[in-house]
Amino acid sequence: MTETNRRRFLQVTGGAGVGLMVGFTWTATGRRALAAPAEAGKAFEPNAFVKVAPDSTVTVLIKHLEMGQGVYTGLTAIVAEEMDADWAQMKAEAAPANAKLYNNSAFGPIQGTGGSTSTYNSWTQLRQAGATARALLVAAAAQTWGVPASEITVSKGVVSSGKHSAKFGELAAKAATLPVPADVPLKDPKDFTLIGTHLPRKDSVEKSTGKAVFAIDVAQPNMLVAVVRRPPKFGAKAQTVDAKAAKAVKGVVEVVEIPRGVAVVATSYWAAHQGREALKVTWDESAAEKRGTDAIIKDYKALLSTPGEQVTKEGDVDAVKAAKVVKAEFSFPYLAHAPMEPLTCVVKLGKDGCEIWAGDQFQTVDQMNAAQAAGLKPEQITINTVYAGGSFGRRANLESDYIVEGVTIAKALSDAKVQGGKLAGSPVKLIWSREDDIRGGRYRPIYVHGMEAKLGADGALLAWKHRIVGQSIMAGSMFEQKGKPDNTSVEGAAEIPYDIPNRLVDLHTTTSPVPVLWWRSVGSTHTSFAVESFIDELAVEAKQDPVAFRRTLMEKHPRHLAVLNLAVEKAGWGKPLPKGWARGVAVAESFRSVVAHVAEVSQDDKGRLKVERVVCAVDCGIAVTPDVVKAQMEGGIGYGLGAVLFGAITMTDGTVDQSNFDTYRCLRIDEMPKVEVHIVPSANPPTGVGEPGVPPLGPAVANAIAALTGKRIRDLPFTGTVSV
Structure with missing residues (x-):
């Protein structure tokens, strides 16, 4: 710059x-x-x-x-x-x-x-x-x-x-x-x-001690609280609004229409919530997504039979003659971010400027979008960044959805026609409930993958074809690279640590009104699962140990090899396990760091599976604060495990079925496995640790389940396939 x-x-x-x-x-x-x-x-x-x-x-x-x-x-x-x-x-x-x-x-x-x-x-x-x-x-x-x-x-x-x-x-x-x-x-x-x-x-x-200030803790004199009624289907808009009953709720001061719904403004959160419940709204769903998730996945799978946009091409996959051809299809659902602290911001709008308090992840983008919503210049937008109770990518959306909503509501209140302008300048705290975010938020996109590999008579991996179908996160944003495939759809697949002489990766990019967003570890959330599950399956088909099979293929990638070797050494790969236990392994690079997990899974006499132990090895360059590195690996393992075991946002006729942690299931404390984290000593500059612990977790567990039961998991979450 x-x-x-x-x-x-x-x-x-x-x-x-x-x-x-x-x-x-x-x-x-x-x-x-x-x-x-x-x-x-x-x-x-x-x-x-x-x-x-x-x-x-x-x-x-x-x-x-x-x-x-x-x-x-x-x-x-x-x-x-x-x-x-x-x-x-x-x-x-x-x-x-x-x-x-x-x-x-x-x-x-x-x-x-x-x-x-x-x-x-x-x-x-x-x-x-x-x-x-x-x-x-x-x-x-x-x-x-x-x-x-x-x-x-x-x-x-x-x-x-x-x-x-x-x-x-x-x-x-x-x-x-x-x-x-x-x-x-x-x-x-x-x-x-x-x-x-x-x-x-x-x-x-x-x-x-409770002294930390999050956005929900921010208080301003004469502050009002707002909640928004959003359409049940993505892409719908308010058609008619009857606010009479809502305005009759004690504490409700105003009801205003905004682009994404109808806001109820009150003197307290409970009054705003009650007012929203009393609203009568009809929705124009002519441009809305009306498919259920099963129909979307079916449409995506139909595209697996046709070539997509070429991402990676090495050699000639189709020309290879093989002793054995192995094929597999994988499907991945929408996933919610579900941070512990839902979205909140406080907005104080004046004639010459706007001040915002938020756990702000994308300050510059939010300044630009807030300025447009307020009719101001970006330099007139002051953002006070406070603590955020998690995000996993949710607070970094390029439309600044919750920030823009807060500013739009504050601007509507400044209109002289609204109560004679007496609400102008009133600070507004916008609060999303967890139900708001899970039902009407932004999601990790649905993806399906088609895999095909060719093995020689000696078990050598000769060719690899990988086709991905899914919605672009970058399309239409400032980060879109015109004429190029969306890297967030193919990262973790376009480049892999395995030396395969013939390789083809292509992509079908789909569209839908359902808003999508990066989710902790972004593209590698699904690509690493497909790659590492399939490479494990190929090892079995080649009658080779999964670790030995990987070592042969990653000789040109010393960082990956070192991480793999450390993880399997610390896990005791090859040593006896208790009856009804098995191990699985996976390796993935994301955000410049390399992580390997060895998962140990048990099965009880009722056929229920449990992840007992995860041994993690990570190369993240210099570990500035090893305690933080270990905490991030542990957190990534817990977050990733909850997602692969239970995580899914499903829709029926375009309406989200889940609403809170009772229906959007997260990992519980008693389900967390024992975790060991080993950091590869390094003198290289630090790389990322917030996200890289997630990608190899799912395939390591799936590979352990396959070793234990003989059943390959190809459709997530696992609950549709096995008992956990």
Whole structure:
């Protein structure tokens, strides 16, 4: 990105006296470090990643949303490491919504969180910020004490040389007056003292004591609460609205029509909810999706017999003569994200600007869409990012559905025709219930896969054909690449870690009014299941051990091979198991990380299956915070297991059948298997961990079930095939 080359003076309030702020601005020739004195009480433009206060507190401005994945801890640790700070003096704070300063370089000119890019994207940037802050503090000490900078050491937030010592805050004012070094050395990973160690999470105390602020906790004077009645079928619109009974509910102040439904605005959530129940609405369903999910899958499977858009072609699959041809079809349902905290935002709209509070995952996109809805410019939209109680991709939708709804409702209330304009400027808290999100949200698309492989007489895998049918997530969005297949439909299939001389992958892209969205690990949610289940089936057909079969095919992929070897070693692959138990294995790369799972499954005397143990090996480069890496693998295993065992959004005549956790079944605590996580030692830069634990879980379990029962699972969820 090229940004303004105007020097920005960075200030920080808080405490008495002067502190130091360090950040980066961008010029046409590259990044330039900046530092400036920060005087208490003065206005400031936060254009920084590091703030050093007079009390020696070091605050890291985090440009990525903290939604439970641990970025407030991991990203803060990167800065603390380069500064040689004490962990106790470190704090994390959400950065302002400003893409010019805080863009995610993995996304381009957009500030946002997703694709397991937070640490990957911020690694070098935050190391430089921390190292620059340290260099300035050392230079300040050198001048103050009259000693060479080379004789100064820094440890746990204390700068020392001989008889001299000072905390960061004591040197901050002086440091802020010094010229910023153009280039500072970064630590050799072998010298890390914080990275790679156990560090208490920076969000744990707030969350466990109730001090953490989520969007639903935000309160504003004279705030109103809104809920929306949405059409039961996707693509339908309100035809007639009778709001008389709704307005008669005590606490309801207004009913307004918005593009996606009818909003009821009240003085409390319960009043709004009751008002919505009293609404009488008829819907125009002429453009709605009226098929049930069975019909959609049937239509998709009909496309498996015809060639699609070519994605990958190596050799000539059709020309290969084989001793054995193996075929399989897989189907995958719609999946809801079902984060623990449903969607919520607070909107305060004025004539000259709009302020929003949300667990915001795509700040730049939401600013643009909110501006359009409000009739303002993006720079007039202020977003305050607060904690989010999970997301799994749901809060990062390119239409900013819940944000736009909140702004649209606030704008409708500002109309002079609405109660004479007396509601204009009233803050509005929009709340989606869990039923709202599961019935009328956005889903991982339905996909079907057709697989065909050719084996030689010696069991060698000679040819591989993989056809995918499903709805595009990117189509019509700013991320669509015209003339190219949607990568979110084929990732995990277009490139695989197996050396097969003849390979063809193609894609049929379908359309439907049902809104779809990336779901934790996106395309690899389905492609990895199909690939790893089928490769396991081929190993059996070739009369080879599934691990040995994979090893032969992935000799040119050392990362995958190392992860596979570590997982099977720690799991005791080949060693005896209790009667009625079996193991399954799967390997997948997603978001630049490689994960292997070995699952152990048991079957009781009633034929019920249970996942007893999962051994995970992960190569994610340098593990900045190993505890977070392990937690993310464990979370991915639990999330993925619930999805493959039970997860499905189904529709009857276009209407969603599920509504809450009673009908959209998630994994329960007593169903969580024992999990072991092993991290491959690495000196490479960090890669993603938020999503890569999910893709290999399903096929590892399915392969264990096949080894135990002889039954291959090809249609998800498992509950339609086996007893769990």
